[in-house]
Amino acid sequence: MKLTPDGVAALLASLRVDASEKLTKGPTVLIAGPTDAGKSSLSRRLLWQALVERDHPILFADVDIGQGEISLPGTIGATEVSSSSMRSIDGVSPAVEDRERYGEMHNYPLQWTNELVYYIGHTNMSEKDWLFKWYISQLAARLSERQASGPQLAASGIVVNTCGWVEGQGYRLLLDCIRAFQPSHVLVLGDTKLYDQLVHEQAAPSVVMLPRSHQATRRSAAYRREARVAKIQQYFSRHVPPAMPFFQVQVPFDAAAFYRLVQNNRQEMQVKKETLIESMAHTIVAMCKTPPADAHLIRATVMGFLCIRSINKRSKTLVFVSPCAGTTLPSKHFLLGQIEWIAA
Incomplete structure (x- = not known):
């Protein structure tokens, strides 16, 4: 399946409304793709749009140990994102009626609080792949417990950001992440080969191909x-x-x-x-x-x-x-x- 980011956002919005009405879990979205494809930016965008549409908290998990979106490099973690997470730029906070445009202008600035963090202590997953897999399972279980304690939080779903190592052992660890979080949707950015592999593996009920972000830039080691x-x-x-x-x-x-x-x-x-x-x-x-x-x-x-x-x-x-x-x-x-x- 191929969609645009706006198409994905609209689909997720309808699924969250349905989950809220039926008191079930909303969509768990796992974002995959090579380095410098725009995964972190897409994560923030989906979180921001979820807050704009419902103004209910949503869970965000980051398992990219190389850079560390939520905490320090060498960690994986999760946090509950709410409207109070929408960060002001130069002291100017987004007005309620203008949040969507504000997010687009400032690359969806979010700040993280009350983080749930595990320390792997390495920035290369191959060094401690067994520890990475262990903490992934622990993190997924903890988020499931949080969802069980709040129906509205469960209805909002989860956004999961992954690392850019998607070949060989990196691909196998990505599959471990998918098995742990059991996403309803896997979004693949800018990698047709990875998309085809995940479709063949039937990795999730829905695997969606998205273009690499035009704002993503190549970054050296x-x-x-x-x-x-x-x-x-x-x-x-x-x-x-x-x-x-x-x-x-x-x-x-x-x-x-x-x-x-x-x-x-x-x-x-x-x-x-x-x-x-x-x-x-x-x-x-x-x-x-x-x-x-x-x-x-x-x-x-x-x-x-x-x-x-x-x-x-x-x-x-x-x-x-x-x-x-x-x-x-x-x-x-x-x-x-x-x-x-x-x-x-």
């Missing part, structure tokens, strides 16, 4: 690296001018415990506690709620992120860069990955 660094710096600066120092928190060694998720010889997932070593400096770590037992960290969502700035073995203290001020940590449990921020 260097540009993507710079964008990831900028995303991390923005998280820790909270939009504070660069001249302002980042917040720092100094704690004793015993105030922080570090863990890594690993697979054993039987491919079973385990939580491994790591010893603090100096080479961990500049590593981004994910703070998790204190679990009843370490093994529960397998299902832990992220409270926030810190960056290890320095480790002093003589004084047995370490310094974190933090996105907010404070002298103590809400939790001492941290998940490690391989994301670093050298500027910290």
